[in-house]
Amino acid sequence: xxxxxxxxxxxxxxxxxxxxxxxxxxxxxxxxxxxxxxxxxxxxxxxxxxxxxxxxxxxxxxxxxxxxxxxxxxxxxxxxxxxxxxxxxxxxxxxxxxxxxxxxxxxxxxxxxxxxxxxxxxxxxxxxxxxxxxxxxxxxxxxxxxxxxxxxxxxxxxxxxxxxxxxxxxxxxxxxxxxxxxxxxxxxxxxxxxxxxxxxxxxxxxxxxxxxxxxxxxxxxxxxxxxxxxxxxxxxxxxxxxxxxxxxxxxxxxxxxxxxxxxxxxxxxxxxxxxxxxxxxxxxxxxxxxxxxxxxxxxxxxxxxxxxxxxxxxxxxxxxxxxxxxxxxxxxxxxxxxxxxxxxxxxxxxxxxxxxxxxxx
Amino acid sequence: xxxxxxxxxxxxxxxxxxxxxxxxxxxxxxxxxxxxxxxxxxxxxxxxxxxxxxxxxxxxxxxxxxxxxxxxxxxxxxxxxxxxxxxxxxxxxxxxxxxxxxxxxxxxxxxxxxxxxxxxxxxxxxxxxxxxxxxxxxxxxxxxxxxxxxxxxxxxxxxxxxxxxxxxxxxxxxxxxxxxxxxxxxxxxxxxxxxxxxxxxxxxxxxxxxxxxxxxxxxxxxxxxxxxxxxxxxxxxxxxxxxxxxxxxxxxxxxxxxxxxxxxxxxxxxxxxxxxxxxxxxxxxxxxxxxxxxxxxxxxxxxxxxxxxxxxxxxxxxxxxxxxxxxxxxxxxxxxxxxxxxxxxxxxxxxxxxxxxxxxx
DNA sequence: TCCCCTGCCTAAACCGGTTCACTAAACCGG
DNA sequence: CCGGTTTAGTGAACCGGTTTAGGCAGGGGA
Numbered sequence: 064x065x066x067x068x069x070x071x072x073x074x075x076x077x078x079x080x081x082x083x084x085x086x087x088x089x090x091x092x093x094x095x096x097x098x099x100x101x102x103x104x105x106x107x108x109x110x111x112x113x114x115x116x117x118x119x120x121x122x123x124x125x126x127x128x129x130x131x132x133x134x135x136x137x138x139x140x141x142x143x144x145x146x147x148x149x150x151x152x153x154x155x156x157x158x159x160x161x162x163x164x165x166x167x168x169x170x171x172x173x174x175x176x177x178x179x180x181x182x183x184x185x186x187x188x189x190x191x192x193x194x195x196x197x198x199x200x201x202x203x204x205x206x207x208x209x210x211x212x213x214x215x216x217x218x219x220x221x222x223x224x225x226x227x228x229x230x231x232x233x234x235x236x237x238x239x240x241x242x243x244x245x246x247x248x249x250x251x252x253x254x255x256x257x258x259x260x261x262x263x264x265x266x267x268x269x270x271x272x273x274x275x276x277x278x279x280x281x282x283x284x285x286x287x288x289x290x291x292x293x294x295x296x297x298x299x300x301x302x303x304x305x306x307x308x309x310x311x312x313x314x315x316x317x318x319x320x321x322x323x324x325x326x327x328x329x330x331x332x333x334x335x336x337x338x339x340x341x342x343x344x345x346x347x348x349x350x351x352x353x354x355x356x357x358x359x360x361x362x363x364x365x366x367x368x369x370x371x372x373x374x375x376x377x378x379x380x381x382x383x384x385x386x387x388x389x390x391x392x393x394x395x396x397x398x399x400x401x402x403x404x405x406x407x408x409x410x411x412x413x414x415x416x417x418x419x420x421x422x423x424x
Numbered sequence: 425x426x427x428x429x430x431x432x433x434x435x436x437x438x439x440x441x442x443x444x445x446x447x448x449x450x451x452x453x454x455x456x457x458x459x460x461x462x463x464x465x466x467x468x469x470x471x472x473x474x475x476x477x478x479x480x481x482x483x484x485x486x487x488x489x490x491x492x493x494x495x496x497x498x499x500x501x502x503x504x505x506x507x508x509x510x511x512x513x514x515x516x517x518x519x520x521x522x523x524x525x526x527x528x529x530x531x532x533x534x535x536x537x538x539x540x541x542x543x544x545x546x547x548x549x550x551x552x553x554x555x556x557x558x559x560x561x562x563x564x565x566x567x568x569x570x571x572x573x574x575x576x577x578x579x580x581x582x583x584x585x586x587x588x589x590x591x592x593x594x595x596x597x598x599x600x601x602x603x604x605x606x607x608x609x610x611x612x613x614x615x616x617x618x619x620x621x622x623x624x625x626x627x628x629x630x631x632x633x634x635x636x637x638x639x640x641x642x643x644x645x646x647x648x649x650x651x652x653x654x655x656x657x658x659x660x661x662x663x664x665x666x667x668x669x670x671x672x673x674x675x676x677x678x679x680x681x682x683x684x685x686x687x688x689x690x691x692x693x694x695x696x697x698x699x700x701x702x703x704x705x706x707x708x709x710x711x712x713x714x715x716x717x718x719x720x721x722x723x724x725x726x727x728x729x730x731x732x733x734x735x736x737x738x739x740x741x742x743x744x745x746x747x748x749x750x751x752x753x754x755x756x757x758x759x760x761x762x763x764x765x766x767x768x769x770x771x772x773x774x775x776x777x778x779x780x781x782x783x784x785x
Numbered sequence: 786t787c788c789c790c791t792g793c794c795t796a797a798a799c800c801g802g803t804t805c806a807c808t809a810a811a812c813c814g815g
Numbered sequence: 816c817c818g819g820t821t822t823a824g825t826g827a828a829c830c831g832g833t834t835t836a837g838g839c840a841g842g843g844g845a
Contacts, residue, residue: 072831075832076832086794101554105830112833114833128509131498131501132502137497141488144488144489151531156501156514170467171514172478172479194464435824445823472800472801
């Protein structure tokens with residue numbers, strides 16, 4: 064290529080990267096020769112020399128197939144894309160390789176990583192921390208030394224629980240997130256634990272308690288904890304499990320809208336009416352939460368904003384190098400009451416008689 | 425690093441890539457030194473030397489933000505992921521850079537590209553064809569020399585139209601895809617054109633005709649063509665446009681479910697009942713098409729399978745090099761009748777009196 | 786006329802690995 | 816003990832660019 068235009072390869076490099084360093088005639092000659100030969104600078108070689116890949120990775124703990132079954136993910140990617148598109152940075156999905164997140168991360172062609180859905184005790188986390196690549200954690204606690212973007216899980220969950228409590232629900236199922244169907248959920252760390260704590264607080268239960276008389280003394284509360292994968296099928300499975308239990312709870316709180324939607328679909332198949340027979344509260348407020356009938360009552364979190372912040376912090380970390388000061392950002396959550404929650408059948412009369420407002424049946 | 429373990433860099437390379445070429449003791453010594461120093465082989469350098477990035481790109485004609493507003497995309501990515509995860513290949517999203525698809529493609533760090541949503545006359549297509557990278561086109565006609573995975577757009581659209589026709593609809597809006605809001609839709613090439621032709625056929629209209637008495641002589645058919653971006657907002661906008669027109673059509677066919685869902689949401693806000701006041705037919709059959717009430721009547725296409733085939737063909741093309749024989753695969757579509765279509769108000773009595781079957785009101 | 790500066794371009798080092806061709810030592814059967 | 820084959824490891828070329836330091840010619844000022 065260089066020979067063809069009769070110049071050095073330095074000049075070729077200049078022609079593409081710093082056209083002003085070259086006389087216009089020379090530059091045009093090089094570009095003409097390039098066009099004629101169909102030459103294009105090798106993206107890989109350029110990246111090696113520049114020591115920048117202009118790519119960031121989104122690390123997820125499950126297969127692409129499973130992770131994208133949750134509409135949360137595309138929303139997050141949209142937010143990440145808002146920042147990355149503008150900066151000319153490409154986004155790579157980094158699912159585990161042969162089950163190992165660490166292996167995937169070591170091979171990833173990126174300047175930095177956004178970590179999604181990793182529990183703080185994930186075995187591969189140490190490997191990443193010491194890898195030297197820039198990291199931003201999403202929804203992860205105790206991630207010393209790196210940026211963390213999270214949401215106020217406990218507050219949101221607590222609002223959702225308080226809402227159900229006010230409606231008069233006392234027998235409530237909580238559907239946690241099962242990353243692997245057989246692996247038990249860690250109820251002390253991670254996102255499920257934070258939300259569960261919020262739910263207990265919202266019901267006035269002691270930390271760790273699943274049964275109890277709440278503080279106002281208005282009846283025994285019972286929490287049933289189960290966990291399923293985050294997907295429509297997971298939601299259906301949760302409903303099936305509850306049906307096997309014999310008596311259905313009067314309400315369900317899930318950790319994601321897609322699970323709630325699966326529950327609704329399953330309920331429709333079974334002739335269970337929402338919200339008359341069963342109230343449902345989701346989490347996330349994905350767009351599809353407004354597409355169901357009734358529309359889904361859910362705990363809103365700013366998904367796209369989360370993606371934007373994560374991408375922004377990561378790019379900043381990459382650019383500023385070692386003098387980057389990591390921060391922890393906690394974005395707000397809020398309960399969005401729509402159509403899938405109502406008073407349970409038995410309590411209905413009581414609630415009505417009080418004339419609405421904050422209800423303490 | 426090499427010095428630290430007292431070996432050549434060749435041996436270091438062997439230790440990581442071909443452990444059997446080394447005596448166990450030597451390998452362990454190298455690995456130990458690597459662990460101690462926190463050394464990891466540079467992914468970029470390795471890719472340069474190997475002349476393989478182990479990445480493929482998904483080229484989309486719009487920003488990440490816009491493209492992921494359509495749940496079609498995550499479904500497609502799931503299919504691509506099914507193949508790529510297993511092969512240890514990462515998937516990169518390749519949106520236009522500064523509005524140029526060609527620029528994005530030239531800079532992309534990939535072994536091959538899956539092209540989505542590009543009209544056959546897209547200005548950047550020539551650039552890609554001549555780039556030398558492996559290509560698979562989705563839903564693109566006349567893409568000589570490369571693999572193409574498509575679906576039978578015309579047949580599906582025709583089925584949808586015939587369904588509406590049989591129900592008695594004569595005034596029907598067709599919502600095409602607007603990549604850029606102001607840019608007119610090419611009615612002769614591309615996906616919208618193929619489907620529009622199918623719709624005309626399904627209504628017994630002559631090619632290119634928007635008004636006509638259909639072949640059976642059972643009343644004048646009128647097609648209103650409009651186009652909006654593919655998103656929930658686009659669907660709402662389409663409904664708004666139709667409302668401005670004065671008289672609403674009795675049915676709408678859209679080119680994507682998400683648009684149909686937006687239409688439904690808009691209709692709900694306006695108090696327009698689906699399907700009593702307005703029938704709606706979608707396209708794609710995304711999961712969310714089953715989440716609405718009523719569930720969406722739509723033209724199913726095998727989205728994930730499309731992604732799988734595309735990824736499979738692309739990887740094959742990458743591996744087999746110049747002796748790769750491109751093929752064109754056309755996957756089937758089919759109408760899935762659910763709850764958003766019914767006879768229009770006026771025709772209802774007539775249809776009933778005939779006792780169902782193929783209706784020719 | 787000499788010197789320095791500026792504009793344009795280049796040689797060579799470098800990015801950090803992989804791979805090929807080759808050597809030295811160990812092993813092997815006869 | 817010898818020639819031939821393995822085994823273990825190495826040096827150097829290579830992947831295809833970027834970047835730094837510097838060379839050379841022409842112009843302007845002293």
